[in-house]
Amino acid sequence: MSRPDPVRRFLAQRGSPQRVVQGGLAGLVADWERIAGQIEAGYPLGLDDYLDDMDARQLIERALPLAPAAGRAPAEERVARADARVRAHVRAVKGCLWGPRVAASEGWIAEVNWWYFAVPTAPGPLLREELGRRGRQRRG
Numbered sequence: 001m002s003r004p005d006p007v008r009r010f011l012a013q014r015g016s017p018q019r020v021v022q023g024g025l026a027g028l029v030a031d032w033e034r035i036a037g038q039i040e041a042g043y044p045l046g047l048d049d050y051l052d053d054m055d056a057r058q059l060i061e062r063a064l065p066l067a068p069a070a071g072r073a074p075a076e077e078r079v080a081r082a083d084a085r086v087r088a089h090v091r092a093v094k095g096c097l098w099g100p101r102v103a104a105s106e107g108w109i110a111e112v113n114w115w116y117f118a119v120p121t122a123p124g125p126l127l128r129e130e131l132g133r134r135g136r137q138r139r140g
Contacts, residue, residue: 006066011059020059025067028060029078036085042122047130050119051097057115090118 007025020027035053038044045053060079064072096103096116103109103116110117119131 006068007063010063010066014059016059025060025063025071025075028056028063029075029082031056032060032079033082036082039086039089039120039122042124043120043127044124046126047097047134050127054097054115058113061113086115087118089121091121092118 005024007028008021011021011024023030035056038053043050064076064079067075092110092114096108096110096113097119098106098108098116106113108116120127123131
């Protein structure tokens, strides 16, 4: 009898959707690669979707250490390649996209959780508008 997959167990315990649980680490990594492609092409969705996509990257950060050693190294390589693709098409912003309270409570810092402190250099119209509105609210 095979041992339960620790990544899938982690995802289930977090209350992740069944599709995410079934996909496990491979599914998370494939999603991050897809997101990297969207960011490269000009992110087509809004801020809520972008935050969800960055949460997907955070899930990978938490799931990788749980993965069996045999599957971890190839996943880490794929994530590193997707990270490089994303980093080439985002710019750093001053604070966490979720806000300072969430960043503090989660322990997120720009040097480690960079995905929460960056926005696409080529946002689509909806994300551009929402980021602009957000910036005006902070200044006003």
